Amino acid sequence: MRKRPIIILTLVAMMLFTLGQTVWAFKDVKNDVNEQKINELKKQGILSSNKADKFNPKGKLTYAEGVSLLVKGFELNIDNIRFIKEPKASDYFTNLKDNAWYSKAFIIANLNGLEIPKTVKANDIMTREQFAHHLFKAISKKGDYAYIEIYMMLKDEADVNKDYMNSIQKLLISKIVTLDGSNKFYPKKAITRSDAAGWLHDGIKFVKETAPIPNLPEQPTLNLKLTVAAVNSEINKVTVSTQVPHPGYSIRIASIGFEGDKAIIYVETILPDPDKMYPQVVTDVQVSTYVDAKLKPVLPQSASSSESSTGIIAE
Incomplete structure (x- = not known):
């Protein structure tokens, strides 16, 4: 008879553990290559689900979604800037609304140097090279990091926008991003929500685990x-x-x-x-x-x- 309380406690513990896993899990990411990373971002409050508790991992990422993810994931802000008048998204982007759910994220992204195109539309689909570039700019905003001096060869290098190549190289070197089995990056292909979440997760982890280069005092010019x-x-x-x-x-x-x-x-x-x-x-x-x-x-x-x-x- 004494064993019954132990069995009951064990069952309760198992139920709580299972319930905990369910709370932080999207219903449609099981067996996705980035399942664990997606659910971890949800647990951290960076990702949120729709009414059906789904993430749509295979869906294409829009600019509004991507910019919002980067701003939230890296906790970017404009708290240190004093404005003469309240900034509006339309001050910086000709095709964006000022009162939309994404408006503030675009303002913050612009003033933090993420290099978002000025003519972007909220529902424009992000390519893999675009998200990689904005991701690297967000990482760089958190600190100046040292990267190994090596050039990663891409089979489809000719397809990469030269303005984005440095960002892609740094992400490959730091293993935040990887190439496929044929050494291709597919720069012009739309990035999936799953891949964007996976890259974001590893970018945040990189910032947390990597010490930036210390800011050294200015080297003055001396008149000896x-x-x-x-x-x-x-x-x-x-x-x-x-x-x-x-x-x-x-x-x-x-x-x-x-x-x-x-x-x-x-x-x-x-x-x-x-x-x-x-x-x-x-x-x-x-x-x-x-x-x-x-x-x-x-x-x-x-x-x-x-x-x-x-x-x-x-x-």
Whole structure:
């Protein structure tokens, strides 16, 4: 008799598990190549079903659907932009309505650089190369990512719009998109809702799992000055000075080269720590080294000059 509660609990757990799977599953995606990815996007609230709880995976993707998917999937917004007047879809796209369900998504896509055609119509069908291009632009909006320097060969490369090739190459390199068994991409073919969902899923996963290249501080243009002071009859102290944008920057002697009677002083910039805040005050910095008094210290741009000037200020 004691086993009965355990059996009941087991049955309840199985029913809840099955119910959970049903809640997040479309009725018409079973055995679809992207079934798991489609249902995962539905679970995340990125995809929604119609009244019949169907997704229509084999259907063709319209521009209104595709743009809305990309904006929602990558959480694109225009919160950081201040407008003089409320933006309208018709401000950017000649054939779109201002009060349609897709209008805001097109505004956001345009202002986030997804490069949507200005004459697009909401019900225009997206091709595979078009969705790939807009998808890559959406990914790029989330960060600057490093890609392996390799060129992926396409059997139907001649059919690809050259303006979209870089986007397609990056998606292939990152394995967000794959070619078929004959190495074809079918760029002009309409993209199915299933493939669009699959690419979107993997694009979102790529962004979540890949660290973007850190934004490095700007490399300033330096106006270097070189000063020489005698330490003794055999050694000179050489000082290089300049101004930098703020105290986070500095300079150092990278190396000293020798050419005839010249000592070439190579200087490099030390960039500020990107995680720190600095007062935006122009700052004087300098660095010194010691050189044999028999040599004439010069900066690199002066080393090959036939003029007598060496950029030296003697003390």
